[in-house]
Amino acid sequence: MPHRNAPLTETGRLRLARCVVDDGWPLRRAAERFQVSPTTAKRWADRYRALGEAGMSDLSSRPHRSPRRTPSRTERRIIKVRVLRRWGPARIAYLLRLNPATVHRVLTRYRLARLAHLDRATARPVRRYERAAPGELVHVDIKKLGNIPDGGGHKVLGREAGRKTRSGAGYSYLHNAVDDHSRLAYSEILPDERKETATAFWARASEFFARAGITVQRVLTDNGSCYRSRTWRDALAAEGITHKRTRPYRPQTNGKVERFNRTLLDEWAYARPYRTEQERRDAYPAWLHTYNHHRGHTALAGKPPASRVPNLTSQNT
Template sequence: MTHRNAPLTELGRLRLARCVIDDGWPLRRAAERFQVSPTTAARWADRYRQHGVEAMTDRSSRPHHSPTRTPTRTERRIIKIRVLHRWGPARIAYLLGLNPSTVHRVLTRYKLARLRWLDRTTGTPIRRYEHDNPGDLVHVDIKKLGNIPDGGGARVVGQKLGRANRARSVNKTLDSSGRGHLGYSYLHNAIDDHSRLAYTEILADERKETAVGFWRRAQKFFSTNGITVRRVLTDNGPCYRSKPWAEAMTAAAITHKRTRPYRPQTNGKVERFNRTLVDEWAYARPYRSEAERRAAFTQWLHTYNHHRGHTALGGHPPASRVPNLTGQHT
Protein backbone atom coordinates (compact mmCIF):
# COMPACT_ATOMS: atom_id res chain seq x y z
CA MET A 1 0.00 0.00 0.00
CA THR A 2 1.34 3.41 -0.94
CA HIS A 3 1.58 6.16 1.67
CA ARG A 4 -0.61 9.24 1.39
CA ASN A 5 2.19 11.48 0.06
CA ALA A 6 3.39 9.05 -2.60
CA PRO A 7 3.55 10.74 -6.04
CA LEU A 8 2.58 7.51 -7.82
CA THR A 9 -0.33 5.17 -7.26
CA GLU A 10 -0.45 1.80 -9.00
CA LEU A 11 -2.35 3.41 -11.88
CA GLY A 12 0.19 6.26 -12.06
CA ARG A 13 3.08 3.78 -12.21
CA LEU A 14 1.39 1.96 -15.08
CA ARG A 15 0.85 5.20 -17.00
CA LEU A 16 4.48 6.21 -16.48
CA ALA A 17 5.76 2.80 -17.62
CA ARG A 18 3.56 2.80 -20.73
CA CYS A 19 4.79 6.26 -21.67
CA VAL A 20 8.39 4.97 -21.58
CA ILE A 21 7.93 1.45 -23.00
CA ASP A 22 4.91 1.74 -25.30
CA ASP A 23 5.18 5.37 -26.42
CA GLY A 24 8.99 5.67 -26.40
CA TRP A 25 9.30 8.67 -24.08
CA PRO A 26 12.79 9.45 -22.70
CA LEU A 27 13.15 8.63 -19.00
CA ARG A 28 13.84 12.25 -18.03
CA ARG A 29 10.75 13.49 -19.84
CA ALA A 30 8.54 10.83 -18.22
CA ALA A 31 10.07 11.52 -14.79
CA GLU A 32 9.41 15.24 -15.15
CA ARG A 33 5.84 14.61 -16.33
CA PHE A 34 5.00 12.40 -13.31
CA GLN A 35 7.06 14.43 -10.79
CA VAL A 36 9.48 11.63 -9.81
CA SER A 37 13.19 11.06 -10.21
CA PRO A 38 14.63 9.39 -13.34
CA THR A 39 15.74 6.48 -11.14
CA THR A 40 12.16 5.88 -10.00
CA ALA A 41 10.91 6.14 -13.57
CA ALA A 42 13.51 3.60 -14.71
CA ARG A 43 12.54 1.16 -11.93
CA TRP A 44 8.85 1.09 -12.85
CA ALA A 45 9.62 0.96 -16.56
CA ASP A 46 11.92 -2.05 -16.05
CA ARG A 47 9.32 -3.86 -13.95
CA TYR A 48 6.67 -3.27 -16.60
CA ARG A 49 9.00 -4.46 -19.34
CA GLN A 50 9.82 -7.70 -17.45
CA HIS A 51 6.56 -8.63 -15.73
CA GLY A 52 3.76 -6.52 -17.14
CA VAL A 53 0.86 -4.88 -15.33
CA GLU A 54 1.08 -7.18 -12.26
CA ALA A 55 4.51 -5.73 -11.40
CA MET A 56 3.02 -2.30 -10.63
CA THR A 57 2.01 -3.32 -7.10
CA ASP A 58 4.26 -2.95 -4.05
CA ARG A 59 6.51 -5.86 -3.24
CA SER A 60 7.28 -7.17 0.22
CA SER A 61 10.34 -5.62 1.85
CA ARG A 62 11.18 -8.94 3.49
CA PRO A 63 14.64 -10.18 2.43
CA HIS A 64 14.89 -13.34 0.33
CA HIS A 65 17.40 -14.82 2.76
CA SER A 66 17.80 -14.27 6.53
CA PRO A 67 21.01 -16.00 7.69
CA THR A 68 20.65 -14.81 11.31
CA ARG A 69 17.03 -15.91 11.76
CA THR A 70 16.29 -18.21 14.71
CA PRO A 71 16.53 -21.88 13.59
CA THR A 72 13.24 -23.64 12.96
CA ARG A 73 14.01 -26.27 15.62
CA THR A 74 14.47 -23.56 18.25
CA GLU A 75 11.26 -21.85 17.17
CA ARG A 76 9.39 -25.14 17.62
CA ARG A 77 10.80 -25.52 21.13
CA ILE A 78 9.71 -22.00 22.02
CA ILE A 79 6.18 -22.62 20.76
CA LYS A 80 5.95 -25.98 22.54
CA ILE A 81 6.97 -24.50 25.89
CA ARG A 82 4.56 -21.60 25.45
CA VAL A 83 1.62 -23.86 24.63
CA LEU A 84 2.29 -26.48 27.32
CA HIS A 85 3.38 -24.24 30.21
CA ARG A 86 2.07 -20.79 29.22
CA TRP A 87 5.35 -19.10 30.13
CA GLY A 88 6.35 -15.59 29.16
CA PRO A 89 9.28 -14.64 26.88
CA ALA A 90 11.71 -13.99 29.74
CA ARG A 91 11.18 -17.38 31.37
CA ILE A 92 11.36 -19.26 28.07
CA ALA A 93 14.54 -17.38 27.17
CA TYR A 94 16.17 -18.31 30.49
CA LEU A 95 15.39 -21.99 29.91
CA LEU A 96 16.68 -22.07 26.32
CA GLY A 97 19.59 -19.68 26.76
CA LEU A 98 18.14 -17.06 24.41
CA ASN A 99 17.50 -13.34 24.52
CA PRO A 100 13.93 -12.50 25.66
CA SER A 101 13.49 -10.21 22.66
CA THR A 102 14.26 -13.15 20.37
CA VAL A 103 11.60 -15.26 22.04
CA HIS A 104 9.14 -12.38 21.83
CA ARG A 105 9.75 -12.01 18.08
CA VAL A 106 9.12 -15.72 17.53
CA LEU A 107 5.86 -15.62 19.51
CA THR A 108 4.77 -12.54 17.57
CA ARG A 109 5.73 -14.09 14.23
CA TYR A 110 3.48 -17.08 14.86
CA LYS A 111 0.69 -14.86 16.26
CA LEU A 112 0.45 -16.56 19.62
CA ALA A 113 -1.94 -14.76 21.96
CA ARG A 114 -0.56 -12.77 24.88
CA LEU A 115 -0.76 -14.48 28.25
CA ARG A 116 -3.21 -11.92 29.58
CA TRP A 117 -5.59 -12.91 26.78
CA LEU A 118 -5.56 -16.58 27.84
CA ASP A 119 -7.41 -18.47 30.51
CA ARG A 120 -4.66 -19.61 32.87
CA THR A 121 -6.34 -22.96 33.55
CA THR A 122 -7.22 -24.12 30.04
CA GLY A 123 -4.92 -21.97 27.89
CA THR A 124 -7.79 -21.02 25.60
CA PRO A 125 -8.33 -17.36 24.57
CA ILE A 126 -10.65 -15.46 26.89
CA ARG A 127 -13.95 -14.68 25.24
CA ARG A 128 -14.60 -10.98 25.59
CA TYR A 129 -17.93 -9.32 24.99
CA GLU A 130 -19.77 -6.05 25.42
CA HIS A 131 -23.51 -5.55 25.24
CA ASP A 132 -24.87 -3.00 22.81
CA ASN A 133 -26.96 -0.86 25.15
CA PRO A 134 -26.80 0.34 28.77
CA GLY A 135 -28.84 -1.90 31.04
CA ASP A 136 -28.62 -5.01 28.85
CA LEU A 137 -26.46 -6.54 31.57
CA VAL A 138 -25.33 -5.31 34.99
CA HIS A 139 -22.52 -7.08 36.85
CA VAL A 140 -22.93 -7.32 40.64
CA ASP A 141 -20.34 -8.43 43.18
CA ILE A 142 -19.06 -7.83 46.73
CA LYS A 143 -15.51 -6.80 47.68
CA LYS A 144 -14.41 -7.42 51.27
CA LEU A 145 -11.89 -5.06 52.89
CA GLY A 146 -10.41 -4.99 56.38
CA ASN A 147 -11.11 -1.83 58.37
CA ILE A 148 -8.33 0.59 59.32
CA PRO A 149 -7.76 1.37 63.04
CA ASP A 150 -7.85 4.95 64.26
CA GLY A 151 -4.36 6.40 63.94
CA GLY A 152 -3.36 4.10 61.09
CA GLY A 153 -2.48 0.45 60.64
CA ALA A 154 0.84 -1.35 60.75
CA ARG A 155 1.57 -0.65 57.07
CA VAL A 156 1.45 3.09 57.72
CA VAL A 157 2.86 3.59 61.21
CA GLY A 158 4.78 0.35 61.79
CA GLN A 159 4.03 -2.85 63.68
CA LYS A 160 4.36 -1.51 67.23
CA LEU A 161 2.25 1.61 66.84
CA GLY A 162 -0.16 -0.23 64.55
CA ARG A 163 -0.88 -2.83 67.26
CA ALA A 164 -1.41 -0.04 69.78
CA ASN A 165 -3.84 1.72 67.46
CA ARG A 166 -5.68 -1.53 66.93
CA ALA A 167 -5.96 -2.08 70.70
CA ARG A 168 -7.38 1.41 71.21
CA SER A 169 -9.93 1.06 68.43
CA VAL A 170 -13.45 1.53 69.72
CA ASN A 171 -14.86 -1.12 67.36
CA LYS A 172 -12.63 -3.96 68.49
CA THR A 173 -13.72 -7.39 69.73
CA LEU A 174 -11.10 -9.58 71.35
CA ASP A 175 -10.39 -13.14 70.19
CA SER A 176 -8.82 -15.93 72.26
CA SER A 177 -5.33 -14.50 71.75
CA GLY A 178 -6.34 -11.06 72.93
CA ARG A 179 -5.93 -9.40 69.54
CA GLY A 180 -8.40 -6.78 68.49
CA HIS A 181 -10.54 -7.30 65.42
CA LEU A 182 -11.75 -4.21 63.62
CA GLY A 183 -14.14 -6.06 61.37
CA TYR A 184 -14.61 -5.69 57.65
CA SER A 185 -16.23 -3.39 55.15
CA TYR A 186 -18.27 -4.95 52.36
CA LEU A 187 -18.35 -3.00 49.12
CA HIS A 188 -21.42 -3.95 47.12
CA ASN A 189 -20.73 -3.05 43.48
CA ALA A 190 -22.93 -2.85 40.39
CA ILE A 191 -21.32 -2.17 36.98
CA ASP A 192 -23.21 -1.59 33.74
CA ASP A 193 -21.69 -3.81 31.05
CA HIS A 194 -21.96 -1.35 28.16
CA SER A 195 -21.02 1.95 29.79
CA ARG A 196 -18.99 0.69 32.83
CA LEU A 197 -21.04 3.10 34.95
CA ALA A 198 -20.58 2.03 38.58
CA TYR A 199 -22.74 2.21 41.68
CA THR A 200 -21.16 1.19 44.99
CA GLU A 201 -22.11 1.21 48.65
CA ILE A 202 -19.94 0.41 51.68
CA LEU A 203 -22.07 -1.80 53.93
CA ALA A 204 -21.57 -3.76 57.14
CA ASP A 205 -22.20 -7.30 55.87
CA GLU A 206 -23.09 -9.47 52.88
CA ARG A 207 -26.32 -11.00 54.11
CA LYS A 208 -29.24 -11.53 51.78
CA GLU A 209 -31.29 -8.65 53.21
CA THR A 210 -28.34 -6.29 52.79
CA ALA A 211 -27.72 -7.42 49.20
CA VAL A 212 -31.38 -6.98 48.26
CA GLY A 213 -31.51 -3.52 49.79
CA PHE A 214 -28.38 -2.54 47.92
CA TRP A 215 -29.77 -3.77 44.63
CA ARG A 216 -32.99 -1.78 45.01
CA ARG A 217 -30.99 1.39 45.53
CA ALA A 218 -28.66 0.50 42.64
CA GLN A 219 -31.61 -0.09 40.33
CA LYS A 220 -33.05 3.28 41.33
CA PHE A 221 -29.67 4.89 40.53
CA PHE A 222 -29.57 3.35 37.05
CA SER A 223 -33.24 4.17 36.43
CA THR A 224 -32.73 7.79 37.47
CA ASN A 225 -30.00 8.07 34.85
CA GLY A 226 -32.10 6.61 32.06
CA ILE A 227 -30.86 3.01 32.23
CA THR A 228 -33.44 0.22 32.32
CA VAL A 229 -31.81 -2.91 33.72
CA ARG A 230 -32.82 -6.07 31.88
CA ARG A 231 -30.34 -8.66 33.15
CA VAL A 232 -28.10 -9.04 36.20
CA LEU A 233 -25.04 -11.28 36.47
CA THR A 234 -23.69 -12.38 39.87
CA ASP A 235 -21.52 -15.11 41.30
CA ASN A 236 -22.93 -17.99 43.36
CA GLY A 237 -22.73 -16.31 46.75
CA PRO A 238 -25.42 -17.29 49.29
CA CYS A 239 -27.07 -13.87 49.17
CA TYR A 240 -27.56 -14.18 45.41
CA ARG A 241 -29.04 -17.67 45.70
CA SER A 242 -31.53 -16.59 48.35
CA LYS A 243 -35.28 -16.33 47.99
CA PRO A 244 -35.42 -12.56 48.74
CA TRP A 245 -32.95 -11.92 45.90
CA ALA A 246 -34.97 -14.04 43.49
CA GLU A 247 -38.16 -12.23 44.50
CA ALA A 248 -36.48 -8.84 43.96
CA MET A 249 -35.39 -9.86 40.48
CA THR A 250 -38.84 -11.20 39.59
CA ALA A 251 -40.62 -8.12 40.89
CA ALA A 252 -38.45 -5.89 38.68
CA ALA A 253 -38.81 -8.17 35.63
CA ILE A 254 -35.05 -8.69 35.56
CA THR A 255 -33.41 -11.89 34.33
CA HIS A 256 -30.89 -13.12 36.88
CA LYS A 257 -27.88 -15.09 35.66
CA ARG A 258 -25.10 -16.64 37.75
CA THR A 259 -21.53 -17.47 36.76
CA ARG A 260 -20.24 -20.99 36.54
CA PRO A 261 -18.73 -22.16 39.85
CA TYR A 262 -15.04 -21.25 40.24
CA ARG A 263 -15.16 -19.10 37.09
CA PRO A 264 -14.87 -15.46 38.26
CA GLN A 265 -13.70 -14.51 34.74
CA THR A 266 -17.34 -14.67 33.61
CA ASN A 267 -18.04 -11.68 35.83
CA GLY A 268 -14.77 -10.09 34.77
CA LYS A 269 -15.91 -6.48 34.39
CA VAL A 270 -16.88 -6.10 38.02
CA GLU A 271 -13.83 -8.12 39.12
CA ARG A 272 -11.65 -5.67 37.21
CA PHE A 273 -13.52 -2.79 38.82
CA ASN A 274 -12.73 -4.32 42.22
CA ARG A 275 -9.04 -4.26 41.38
CA THR A 276 -9.22 -0.66 40.17
CA LEU A 277 -11.08 0.30 43.32
CA VAL A 278 -8.42 -1.27 45.53
CA ASP A 279 -5.48 0.22 43.59
CA GLU A 280 -6.84 3.73 43.14
CA TRP A 281 -8.81 4.25 46.33
CA ALA A 282 -8.56 1.65 49.12
CA TYR A 283 -4.75 1.38 49.12
CA ALA A 284 -3.88 4.44 47.05
CA ARG A 285 -2.52 6.42 50.01
CA PRO A 286 -1.81 5.87 53.72
CA TYR A 287 -5.14 6.55 55.46
CA ARG A 288 -5.08 7.23 59.18
CA SER A 289 -8.53 5.83 59.91
CA GLU A 290 -11.41 3.97 58.33
CA ALA A 291 -13.49 7.15 58.44
CA GLU A 292 -10.83 9.00 56.42
CA ARG A 293 -10.78 6.30 53.78
CA ARG A 294 -14.56 6.22 53.49
CA ALA A 295 -14.69 10.00 53.25
CA ALA A 296 -12.47 9.83 50.16
CA PHE A 297 -14.64 7.23 48.45
CA THR A 298 -17.49 9.44 47.23
CA GLN A 299 -15.14 11.74 45.32
CA TRP A 300 -13.23 8.79 43.88
CA LEU A 301 -16.41 7.15 42.59
CA HIS A 302 -17.53 10.43 41.01
CA THR A 303 -14.14 10.75 39.31
CA TYR A 304 -14.35 7.16 38.06
CA ASN A 305 -17.78 7.66 36.53
CA HIS A 306 -17.36 11.17 35.14
CA HIS A 307 -13.69 12.00 34.54
CA ARG A 308 -11.36 9.00 34.64
CA GLY A 309 -10.51 7.68 31.18
CA HIS A 310 -11.39 4.00 30.71
CA THR A 311 -9.16 1.97 28.41
CA ALA A 312 -12.08 -0.18 27.21
CA LEU A 313 -13.95 2.98 26.18
CA GLY A 314 -11.17 4.51 24.13
CA GLY A 315 -9.96 6.72 26.96
CA HIS A 316 -13.40 8.18 27.72
CA PRO A 317 -15.16 8.00 31.10
CA PRO A 318 -18.31 5.85 31.62
CA ALA A 319 -20.44 9.02 31.64
CA SER A 320 -19.65 9.48 27.94
CA ARG A 321 -21.83 6.45 27.15
CA VAL A 322 -24.75 7.66 29.25
CA PRO A 323 -25.71 11.00 27.67
CA ASN A 324 -28.33 11.98 30.26
CA LEU A 325 -26.22 11.11 33.30
CA THR A 326 -26.79 13.63 36.07
CA GLY A 327 -23.80 15.93 36.52
CA GLN A 328 -21.98 14.59 33.47
CA HIS A 329 -20.26 17.90 32.70
CA THR A 330 -19.41 18.93 36.25
Protein backbone atom coordinates in the same frame (compact mmCIF):
# COMPACT_ATOMS: atom_id res chain seq x y z
CA MET B 1 -0.35 6.25 -3.08
CA PRO B 2 0.87 7.43 -6.54
CA HIS B 3 -1.31 7.23 -9.62
CA ARG B 4 -0.78 4.16 -11.79
CA ASN B 5 0.39 6.28 -14.78
CA ALA B 6 2.78 8.45 -12.75
CA PRO B 7 6.51 8.15 -13.59
CA LEU B 8 8.15 5.07 -12.10
CA THR B 9 5.02 3.22 -11.35
CA GLU B 10 4.89 0.03 -13.43
CA THR B 11 3.85 2.09 -16.46
CA GLY B 12 6.61 4.68 -15.96
CA ARG B 13 9.25 2.01 -15.53
CA LEU B 14 8.17 0.30 -18.73
CA ARG B 15 8.36 3.55 -20.67
CA LEU B 16 11.84 4.26 -19.33
CA ALA B 17 13.06 0.76 -20.12
CA ARG B 18 11.68 0.84 -23.68
CA CYS B 19 13.39 4.17 -24.35
CA VAL B 20 16.73 2.63 -23.37
CA VAL B 21 16.35 -0.89 -24.78
CA ASP B 22 14.04 -0.47 -27.77
CA ASP B 23 14.81 3.10 -28.84
CA GLY B 24 18.50 3.14 -27.93
CA TRP B 25 18.49 6.18 -25.64
CA PRO B 26 21.63 6.76 -23.54
CA LEU B 27 21.09 6.05 -19.85
CA ARG B 28 21.78 9.65 -18.84
CA ARG B 29 19.28 11.02 -21.33
CA ALA B 30 16.58 8.55 -20.17
CA ALA B 31 17.36 9.29 -16.54
CA GLU B 32 17.04 13.03 -17.12
CA ARG B 33 13.77 12.55 -19.04
CA PHE B 34 12.15 10.52 -16.26
CA GLN B 35 13.84 12.47 -13.42
CA VAL B 36 15.66 9.53 -11.88
CA SER B 37 19.33 8.65 -11.42
CA PRO B 38 21.27 6.79 -14.17
CA THR B 39 21.63 3.88 -11.74
CA THR B 40 17.86 3.59 -11.44
CA ALA B 41 17.44 3.84 -15.21
CA LYS B 42 20.00 1.04 -15.71
CA ARG B 43 18.26 -1.18 -13.14
CA TRP B 44 14.89 -1.02 -14.93
CA ALA B 45 16.49 -1.40 -18.36
CA ASP B 46 18.34 -4.53 -17.23
CA ARG B 47 15.17 -5.89 -15.64
CA TYR B 48 13.28 -5.30 -18.91
CA ARG B 49 15.95 -7.13 -20.96
CA ALA B 50 15.81 -10.12 -18.62
CA LEU B 51 12.11 -10.40 -17.78
CA GLY B 52 10.19 -8.18 -20.18
CA GLU B 53 7.11 -6.35 -18.95
CA ALA B 54 6.78 -8.73 -15.99
CA GLY B 55 10.03 -7.35 -14.60
CA MET B 56 8.48 -3.93 -14.03
CA SER B 57 6.54 -5.12 -10.98
CA ASP B 58 7.89 -4.67 -7.46
CA LEU B 59 9.62 -7.75 -6.13
CA SER B 60 9.49 -8.94 -2.54
CA SER B 61 12.18 -7.45 -0.31
CA ARG B 62 12.30 -10.61 1.76
CA PRO B 63 15.76 -12.19 1.68
CA HIS B 64 16.15 -15.54 -0.08
CA ARG B 65 17.66 -16.99 3.08
CA SER B 66 17.83 -15.90 6.73
CA PRO B 67 20.83 -17.61 8.31
CA ARG B 68 20.29 -15.81 11.66
CA ARG B 69 16.62 -16.69 12.03
CA THR B 70 15.66 -18.72 15.09
CA PRO B 71 15.80 -22.46 14.22
CA SER B 72 12.44 -24.14 13.69
CA ARG B 73 13.12 -26.56 16.55
CA THR B 74 13.60 -23.65 18.96
CA GLU B 75 10.45 -21.96 17.69
CA ARG B 76 8.46 -25.14 18.35
CA ARG B 77 9.82 -25.28 21.90
CA ILE B 78 8.83 -21.64 22.49
CA ILE B 79 5.31 -22.25 21.23
CA LYS B 80 4.98 -25.44 23.29
CA VAL B 81 5.95 -23.67 26.53
CA ARG B 82 3.59 -20.78 25.75
CA VAL B 83 0.62 -23.08 25.07
CA LEU B 84 1.20 -25.48 27.99
CA ARG B 85 2.36 -23.08 30.71
CA ARG B 86 0.96 -19.77 29.45
CA TRP B 87 4.12 -17.86 30.25
CA GLY B 88 5.27 -14.51 28.94
CA PRO B 89 8.41 -13.91 26.81
CA ALA B 90 10.68 -13.19 29.79
CA ARG B 91 9.91 -16.45 31.64
CA ILE B 92 10.09 -18.52 28.46
CA ALA B 93 13.45 -16.92 27.62
CA TYR B 94 14.79 -17.75 31.08
CA LEU B 95 13.71 -21.39 30.79
CA LEU B 96 15.10 -21.90 27.27
CA ARG B 97 18.13 -19.62 27.74
CA LEU B 98 17.12 -17.24 24.98
CA ASN B 99 16.84 -13.49 24.57
CA PRO B 100 13.35 -12.25 25.57
CA ALA B 101 13.24 -10.16 22.38
CA THR B 102 13.78 -13.33 20.34
CA VAL B 103 10.92 -15.08 22.14
CA HIS B 104 8.66 -12.07 21.63
CA ARG B 105 9.41 -12.02 17.88
CA VAL B 106 8.56 -15.72 17.57
CA LEU B 107 5.27 -15.31 19.44
CA THR B 108 4.39 -12.31 17.27
CA ARG B 109 5.35 -14.10 14.06
CA TYR B 110 2.94 -16.95 14.83
CA ARG B 111 0.24 -14.50 16.01
CA LEU B 112 -0.25 -16.08 19.41
CA ALA B 113 -2.75 -14.14 21.52
CA ARG B 114 -1.50 -11.97 24.37
CA LEU B 115 -1.82 -13.55 27.82
CA ALA B 116 -4.13 -10.74 28.89
CA HIS B 117 -6.54 -11.82 26.16
CA LEU B 118 -6.65 -15.49 27.21
CA ASP B 119 -8.88 -17.33 29.64
CA ARG B 120 -6.69 -18.59 32.48
CA ALA B 121 -8.42 -21.94 32.80
CA THR B 122 -8.69 -22.94 29.13
CA ALA B 123 -6.09 -20.70 27.40
CA ARG B 124 -8.72 -19.79 24.83
CA PRO B 125 -9.07 -16.16 23.69
CA VAL B 126 -11.51 -14.26 25.90
CA ARG B 127 -14.59 -13.14 24.02
CA ARG B 128 -15.22 -9.46 24.65
CA TYR B 129 -18.77 -8.19 24.64
CA GLU B 130 -20.82 -5.15 25.50
CA ARG B 131 -24.58 -4.88 25.82
CA ALA B 132 -26.29 -2.54 23.39
CA ALA B 133 -28.18 -0.43 25.94
CA PRO B 134 -28.03 0.47 29.65
CA GLY B 135 -29.87 -1.96 31.91
CA GLU B 136 -29.64 -5.00 29.64
CA LEU B 137 -27.11 -6.46 32.07
CA VAL B 138 -25.82 -5.30 35.46
CA HIS B 139 -22.79 -6.97 37.05
CA VAL B 140 -22.93 -7.37 40.85
CA ASP B 141 -20.10 -8.45 43.13
CA ILE B 142 -18.68 -8.07 46.66
CA LYS B 143 -15.10 -6.99 47.34
CA LYS B 144 -13.70 -7.87 50.77
CA LEU B 145 -11.31 -5.22 52.07
CA GLY B 146 -9.22 -5.15 55.24
CA ASN B 147 -9.94 -2.21 57.53
CA ILE B 148 -7.28 0.34 58.42
CA PRO B 149 -6.49 0.38 62.16
CA ASP B 150 -6.62 3.68 64.04
CA GLY B 151 -3.36 5.53 63.58
CA GLY B 152 -2.74 3.95 60.20
CA GLY B 153 -1.42 0.70 58.83
CA HIS B 154 1.95 -0.27 57.39
CA LYS B 155 1.80 2.42 54.67
CA VAL B 156 1.79 5.10 57.39
CA LEU B 157 3.77 3.45 60.19
CA GLY B 158 6.07 1.19 58.20
CA ARG B 159 5.84 -2.56 57.77
CA GLU B 160 7.11 -3.61 61.19
CA ALA B 161 4.91 -1.22 63.18
CA GLY B 162 1.98 -1.84 60.87
CA ARG B 163 2.00 -5.54 61.68
CA LYS B 164 1.38 -4.82 65.35
CA THR B 165 -1.79 -2.81 64.64
CA ARG B 166 -3.19 -5.15 61.98
CA SER B 167 -4.94 -7.67 64.21
CA GLY B 168 -8.51 -6.94 65.20
CA ALA B 169 -9.09 -4.30 62.55
CA GLY B 170 -11.66 -6.48 60.80
CA TYR B 171 -13.00 -6.23 57.27
CA SER B 172 -15.35 -4.16 55.17
CA TYR B 173 -17.41 -5.45 52.26
CA LEU B 174 -17.88 -3.31 49.18
CA HIS B 175 -21.09 -4.28 47.41
CA ASN B 176 -20.82 -3.12 43.80
CA ALA B 177 -23.20 -2.98 40.84
CA VAL B 178 -21.88 -1.95 37.40
CA ASP B 179 -23.98 -1.47 34.27
CA ASP B 180 -22.50 -3.42 31.36
CA HIS B 181 -23.15 -0.84 28.62
CA SER B 182 -22.35 2.43 30.38
CA ARG B 183 -20.05 1.17 33.21
CA LEU B 184 -22.13 3.32 35.56
CA ALA B 185 -21.45 2.07 39.10
CA TYR B 186 -23.37 2.02 42.36
CA SER B 187 -21.41 0.97 45.42
CA GLU B 188 -21.74 0.82 49.21
CA ILE B 189 -19.38 -0.11 52.04
CA LEU B 190 -21.26 -2.58 54.26
CA PRO B 191 -20.32 -4.66 57.33
CA ASP B 192 -20.93 -8.15 55.91
CA GLU B 193 -21.96 -10.20 52.89
CA ARG B 194 -25.05 -11.95 54.26
CA LYS B 195 -28.07 -12.49 52.06
CA GLU B 196 -30.13 -9.84 53.87
CA THR B 197 -27.37 -7.27 53.40
CA ALA B 198 -26.88 -8.12 49.73
CA THR B 199 -30.62 -8.00 49.03
CA ALA B 200 -31.05 -4.65 50.76
CA PHE B 201 -28.09 -3.30 48.79
CA TRP B 202 -29.69 -4.36 45.53
CA ALA B 203 -32.93 -2.59 46.44
CA ARG B 204 -31.00 0.67 46.80
CA ALA B 205 -28.94 -0.02 43.67
CA SER B 206 -32.10 -0.68 41.69
CA GLU B 207 -33.50 2.68 42.83
CA PHE B 208 -30.27 4.39 41.77
CA PHE B 209 -30.43 2.94 38.27
CA ALA B 210 -34.14 3.76 38.03
CA ARG B 211 -33.45 7.42 38.89
CA ALA B 212 -30.89 7.43 36.08
CA GLY B 213 -33.57 6.20 33.67
CA ILE B 214 -32.15 2.67 33.48
CA THR B 215 -34.52 -0.29 33.59
CA VAL B 216 -32.54 -3.34 34.70
CA GLN B 217 -33.37 -6.51 32.79
CA ARG B 218 -30.66 -8.96 33.91
CA VAL B 219 -28.26 -9.23 36.82
CA LEU B 220 -25.06 -11.29 36.70
CA THR B 221 -23.37 -12.47 39.91
CA ASP B 222 -20.91 -15.12 41.01
CA ASN B 223 -21.95 -18.17 43.02
CA GLY B 224 -21.64 -16.66 46.48
CA SER B 225 -24.05 -17.98 49.09
CA CYS B 226 -25.96 -14.70 49.33
CA TYR B 227 -26.65 -14.80 45.58
CA ARG B 228 -27.88 -18.40 45.75
CA SER B 229 -30.39 -17.62 48.51
CA ARG B 230 -34.15 -17.49 48.10
CA THR B 231 -34.14 -13.98 49.54
CA TRP B 232 -32.00 -12.73 46.64
CA ARG B 233 -33.93 -14.74 44.07
CA ASP B 234 -37.29 -13.47 45.25
CA ALA B 235 -36.10 -9.84 45.33
CA LEU B 236 -35.05 -9.97 41.68
CA ALA B 237 -38.15 -11.90 40.63
CA ALA B 238 -40.39 -9.26 42.24
CA GLU B 239 -38.85 -6.67 39.88
CA GLY B 240 -39.06 -8.95 36.84
CA ILE B 241 -35.28 -9.21 36.62
CA THR B 242 -33.56 -12.32 35.28
CA HIS B 243 -30.73 -13.61 37.45
CA LYS B 244 -27.65 -15.15 35.82
CA ARG B 245 -24.68 -16.68 37.62
CA THR B 246 -21.15 -17.19 36.34
CA ARG B 247 -19.61 -20.61 35.91
CA PRO B 248 -17.51 -21.68 38.92
CA TYR B 249 -13.91 -20.39 38.89
CA ARG B 250 -14.59 -18.08 35.94
CA PRO B 251 -14.42 -14.56 37.43
CA GLN B 252 -13.65 -13.09 33.99
CA THR B 253 -17.29 -13.74 33.03
CA ASN B 254 -18.18 -11.00 35.49
CA GLY B 255 -15.28 -8.96 34.17
CA LYS B 256 -16.88 -5.51 34.18
CA VAL B 257 -17.33 -5.43 37.94
CA GLU B 258 -14.02 -7.25 38.52
CA ARG B 259 -12.29 -4.46 36.62
CA PHE B 260 -14.19 -1.91 38.71
CA ASN B 261 -12.92 -3.65 41.86
CA ARG B 262 -9.33 -3.32 40.68
CA THR B 263 -9.83 0.33 39.76
CA LEU B 264 -11.23 1.28 43.16
CA LEU B 265 -8.32 -0.46 44.88
CA ASP B 266 -5.75 1.40 42.78
CA GLU B 267 -7.40 4.81 42.74
CA TRP B 268 -9.13 4.95 46.13
CA ALA B 269 -8.40 2.21 48.67
CA TYR B 270 -4.61 2.18 48.20
CA ALA B 271 -4.19 5.52 46.43
CA ARG B 272 -2.73 7.26 49.50
CA PRO B 273 -1.86 6.42 53.10
CA TYR B 274 -4.97 6.85 55.28
CA ARG B 275 -4.64 7.13 59.05
CA THR B 276 -8.04 5.69 59.91
CA GLU B 277 -10.66 3.54 58.25
CA GLN B 278 -13.17 6.37 58.60
CA GLU B 279 -10.85 8.72 56.70
CA ARG B 280 -10.77 6.27 53.82
CA ARG B 281 -14.53 5.78 53.87
CA ASP B 282 -15.13 9.52 53.87
CA ALA B 283 -13.13 9.77 50.64
CA TYR B 284 -15.16 7.09 48.87
CA PRO B 285 -18.31 9.03 47.81
CA ALA B 286 -16.22 11.73 46.12
CA TRP B 287 -14.14 9.12 44.31
CA LEU B 288 -17.24 7.24 43.17
CA HIS B 289 -18.78 10.46 41.83
CA THR B 290 -15.56 11.20 39.94
CA TYR B 291 -15.58 7.67 38.50
CA ASN B 292 -19.15 8.01 37.22
CA HIS B 293 -19.08 11.61 36.02
CA HIS B 294 -15.52 12.74 35.29
CA ARG B 295 -13.02 9.87 34.98
CA GLY B 296 -12.37 8.90 31.37
CA HIS B 297 -12.92 5.22 30.60
CA THR B 298 -10.75 3.54 27.95
CA ALA B 299 -13.65 1.37 26.77
CA LEU B 300 -15.79 4.50 26.28
CA ALA B 301 -13.30 6.38 24.09
CA GLY B 302 -12.04 8.39 27.05
CA LYS B 303 -15.48 9.50 28.22
CA PRO B 304 -17.02 8.89 31.69
CA PRO B 305 -19.90 6.44 32.25
CA ALA B 306 -22.37 9.31 32.69
CA SER B 307 -21.86 10.20 29.01
CA ARG B 308 -23.88 7.11 28.11
CA VAL B 309 -26.68 7.87 30.56
CA PRO B 310 -28.48 11.07 29.48
CA ASN B 311 -30.52 11.31 32.71
CA LEU B 312 -27.32 11.88 34.68
CA THR B 313 -26.31 15.00 32.76
CA SER B 314 -27.91 17.35 35.29
CA GLN B 315 -26.07 15.57 38.13
CA ASN B 316 -22.65 16.02 36.51
CA THR B 317 -21.27 18.57 38.93
